[in-house]
Amino acid sequence: EVQLVESGGGLVQPGRSLRLSCTASGFNFGHYIMNWVRQAPGKGLEWVALIRSNSYGGTTEYAASVKGRFTISRDDSKNIAYLQMNGLKTEDTAVYYCSRDADGNLDYWGQGTLVTVSS
Amino acid sequence: DVVMTQSPLSLPVTLGQPASISCRSSQSLASSDGNTYLNWFQQRPGQSPRRLIYKVSNRDSGVPDRFSGSGSGTDFTLKISTVEAEDVGVYYCMQGTHWPPYTFGQGTRLEIK
Numbered sequence: 001e002v003q004l005v006e007s008g009g010g011l012v013q014p015g016r017s018l019r020l021s022c023t024a025s026g027f028n029f030g031h032y033i034m035n036w037v038r039q040a041p042g043k044g045l046e047w048v049a050l051i052r053s054n055s056y057g058g059t060t061e062y063a064a065s066v067k068g069r070f071t072i073s074r075d076d077s078k079n080i081a082y083l084q085m086n087g088l089k090t091e092d093t094a095v096y097y098c099s100r101d102a103d104g105n106l107d108y109w110g111q112g113t114l115v116t117v118s119s
Numbered sequence: 120d121v122v123m124t125q126s127p128l129s130l131p132v133t134l135g136q137p138a139s140i141s142c143r144s145s146q147s148l149a150s151s152d153g154n155t156y157l158n159w160f161q162q163r164p165g166q167s168p169r170r171l172i173y174k175v176s177n178r179d180s181g182v183p184d185r186f187s188g189s190g191s192g193t194d195f196t197l198k199i200s201t202v203e204a205e206d207v208g209v210y211y212c213m214q215g216t217h218w219p220p221y222t223f224g225q226g227t228r229l230e231i232k
Contacts, residue, residue, distance in 0.1 A: 035221070037168075044209075044211065044223055044224075044225050044226045045160075045168065045211055045213070045223045045226075046223070047219075047220050047221040047222070047223070050219070050221075061218070061219035061220075062219070063219070063220050064220075097167060097168070105156055105158050105170075105173060105213065105215035105221065106158065106160075106168075106170060106213070106215075106221070107170050107173070107179065108170075109167045109168050109169070109170075110167065111167050112167055
């Protein structure tokens with residue numbers, strides 16, 4: 001059974017950093033693109049970042065709203081995808097989901113982790 | 120970026136009646152590989168999104184056959200043949216043809232009348 005479990009969320013002050021983790025199980029993690037998608041309170045879904053498999057260079061892509069501040073990475077030996085978030089802003093407050101990319105896009109999602117940016 | 124526009128944004132439906140959600144993209148979602156990467160997701164209250172449909176019309180495993188997807192180019196539709204209570208939630212379309220970024224529609228909130 002495919003499982004994705006996010007962790008690392010919490011309350012953080014503006015300008016500070018936070019690192020989220022997505023621990024995967026039930027599939028060959030190293031073969032898949034992994035994504036982060038966020039949802040601000042009461043709002044819709046916003047794609048944040050993706051990382052390709054190491055077979056495709058482990059290259060990354062970012063939404064314009066986070067480029068230069070967030071970094072996605074992966075550790076295939078641990079089946080974990082990370083999202084390093086620096087220079088956090090109040091508008092980054094959201095539930096952050098990780099999602100596997102297959103069959104034409106995002107097929108499995110985790111339960112999400114809440115990030116609150118507030119002073 | 121491709122803009123995805125859903126309608127209606129609110130959809131009150133009587134139990135047992137059909138429902139339909141429209142999704143339009145600002146440019147064709149037909150890919151050069153022959154596929155059209157248009158997905159539909161359901162988000163029940165308090166839950167994570169769940170994919171229902173991928174590549175326009177393919178139902179994910181475990182999705183009831185009362186859900187169906189159709190369309191091409193820039194116009195797509197999600198239909199529920201007979202709405203059940205468990206279908207309450209927000210439905211999103213998402214395009215994966217022209218990325219990055221992947222882009223979502225605003226969401227359609229389905230409620231029972």
